[in-house]
Amino acid sequence: MPIDLRSDTVTRPTPAMLEAMMQARVGDDVFGEDPSVNQLESMAARLFGMEAALYCPTGTMSNQIAIKCHTQPGDEVICEKNAHVYIYEGGGIAFNSGSQVRALEGDRGRITAEQVSMVINPDDVHKARTSLVALENTCNRGGGSCYDLEEVKKIQQVCSDNQLKLHLDGARLFNALVATGRSAAEFGRVFDSISVCLNKGMGCPIGSILIGRTNFIRQARRIRKVFGGGMRQAGFMAAAGVYALENNIDRLAQDHAHARQIAAVLEKKGFVKSIMPVETNIIIFETEGGTCAKDLAQHLKEKGILAIAIAANQIRFVTHLDITSEMVAKVIEVIEEL
Numbered sequence: 471m472p473i474d475l476r477s478d479t480v481t482r483p484t485p486a487m488l489e490a491m492m493q494a495r496v497g498d499d500v501f502g503e504d505p506s507v508n509q510l511e512s513m514a515a516r517l518f519g520m521e522a523a524l525y526c527p528t529g530t531m532s533n534q535i536a537i538k539c540h541t542q543p544g545d546e547v548i549c550e551k552n553a554h555v556y557i558y559e560g561g562g563i564a565f566n567s568g569s570q571v572r573a574l575e576g577d578r579g580r581i582t583a584e585q586v587s588m589v590i591n592p593d594d595v596h597k598a599r600t601s602l603v604a605l606e607n608t609c610n611r612g613g614g615s616c617y618d619l620e621e622v623k624k625i626q627q628v629c630s631d632n633q634l635k636l637h638l639d640g641a642r643l644f645n646a647l648v649a650t651g652r653s654a655a656e657f658g659r660v661f662d663s664i665s666v667c668l669n670k671g672m673g674c675p676i677g678s679i680l681i682g683r684t685n686f687i688r689q690a691r692r693i694r695k696v697f698g699g700g701m702r703q704a705g706f707m708a709a710a711g712v713y714a715l716e717n718n719i720d721r722l723a724q725d726h727a728h729a730r731q732i733a734a735v736l737e738k739k740g741f742v743k744s745i746m747p748v749e750t751n752i753i754i755f756e757t758e759g760g761t762c763a764k765d766l767a768q769h770l771k772e773k774g775i776l777a778i779a780i781a782a783n784q785i786r787f788v789t790h791l792d793i794t795s796e797m798v799a800k801v802i803e804v805i806e807e808l
């Protein structure tokens with residue numbers, strides 16, 4: 471079996487998680503009658519100190535539902551130029567919401583309150599109506615970078631001063647919380663909506679939760695149905711989510727330690743030109759002139775290690791629940807020999 475560092479989405483449910491799924495009490499969730507889905511939604515809402523939550527099949531759907539609820543066709547959404555909602559969701563903002571994007575150049579995926587305030591359109595018939603700011607935490611293309619909560623609060627102030635909604639793509643928010651020592655509730659207070667993934671470091675086979683106010687979630691539930699995401703006995707999957715919220719958050723620190731260990735070895739290698747600061751479970755490095763990222767990924771594959779070449783000269787490693795300390799030792803051994 472290769473050591474799979476391509477993404478934290480490759481995890482498989484542990485025996486304990488599978489047992490929780492097998493024991494799940496279920497019902498028809500479109501009727502609102504699935505006790506496991508209801509349990510997961512109320513757990514998530516409570517965790518973030520928000521009013522309500524909605525279980526969705528994917529993080530993409532959670533984000534797209536939120537954007538649809540917060541915008542009207544012809545509106546403009548402010549986000550960073552490498553944001554998942556913009557570059558990795560199939561043009562969904564245009565397709566689903568008929569809105570356009572104002573993409574900002576951030577610092578490893580993070581934008582500032584000042585940047586946001588500079589691009590809000592005036593009330594002018596020539597201009598698209600700016601209605602939403604979407605942040606990402608951690609930032610995938612920023613190498614798993616974390617937002618400073620104080621900056622997020624400033625962005626929130628700009629949003630409320632200008633009647634903009636604020637959404638968080640928190641696919642890996644739990645990684646950020648563990649890394650920065652912040653609580654879910656601190657983020658819940660700042661955002662109009664938050665999406666979190668259960669299918670990544672949390673170790674579930676599928677699933678994401680969208681969290682927000684009662685009225686927002688009522689509208690989101692309608693849009694989820696329109697998008698084809700109204701699932702029936704989804705409780706078998708939601709039970710995995712309940713298990714993950716109870717057992718898999720604190721252990722993310724282990725993934726972060728593993729990532730730092732691998733990065734420390736990479737830093738010393740000649741084929742590594744630069745490496746983004748490793749704050750969580752993602753390592754992105756740039757290869758030196760002569761080394762093409764694709765060739766390096768292929769070479770690693772032959773040595774039993776899977777990684778992704780995310781650009782011509784960039785490789786990404788992601789640590790996760792299925793990567794043990796023994797595997798990290800093996801990865802380090804292989805890198806040292808390169």
Ligand SMILES: *Cc1c(COP(=O)(O)O)cnc(C)c1O
Pocket residue numbers: 527528529530531533554555606608609610639641642667669678
């Ligand atoms: C993975 C990811 C998502 C959603 O992914 P799905 O595969 O649709 O669950 C959203 N945002 C970010 C930053 C991600 O990394």
